Amino acid sequence: EVQLVESGGGLVQPGGSLRLSCAASGFTFSSYSMNWVRQAPGKGLEWVSYISSSSSTIYYADSVKGRFTISRDNAKNSLYLQMNSLRDEDTAVYYCARESMGRWFDPWGQGTLVTVSS
Amino acid sequence: DIQMTQSPSSVSASVGDRVTITCRASQGISSWLAWYQQKPGKAPKLLIYAASSLQSGVPSRFSGSGSGTDFTLTISSLQPEDFATYYCQQANSFPLTFGQGTRLEIK
Secondary structure (H helix, E strand, C coil): CCEEEEECCEEECCCCCEEEEEEEECCCHHHCCEEEEEECCCCCEEEEEEECCCCCCEEECCCCCCCEEEEEEHHHCEEEEEECCCCHHHCEEEEEEEEECCCEEEEECCCEEEEECC | CCCEEEECCEEEECCCCCEEEEEEECCCCCCCEEEEEECCCCCCEEEEECCCEECCCCCCCEEEEEECCEEEEEECCCCHHHCCEEEEEECCCCCCEECCCEEEEEC
């Protein structure tokens, strides 16, 4: 069974840092591009970042560029999101999602909640 | 950036009804469009990709159409489990963008 499991969310003060992880199983992780997508409470979906299978290509949403860093470890079947200089507006559930065929997302993890608040 | 606009923002319907949700892109995206279903507290689920291709395991009452800038998601006969929020997403270029969502409620 293809599975993605996020971890690392929690409560952090504005200006703080957090590192999210996504553990992949049930497929050849090193063959797929991966993404982070977030959803603020009661709001819609916002794509955050993309990393190609070999890490050679990386993209970020303007809202996180310069503050967030996406990375992966294919030997550990894991995806990461290092989040620095966190702001109130970064409060959201963060999902990791596998890119499937085209630049669409399937499957998604269950999400991890990041709350930025003093 | 490509803006995606869904309509309506919410719709009320009954079991057995036919429902259509539209999504418009601010510029042409060929068939680079996906549709997702999200239920409260759950991750989104891919329903349709490449504008009209049904994802494996998704019931055939779901269908998608369109190309260029105008797209539709149709549910031919609503079932109780279909009441959820639906999002379109353009996959043409980065940054990838979603529509604001359409909430499908029980009448």
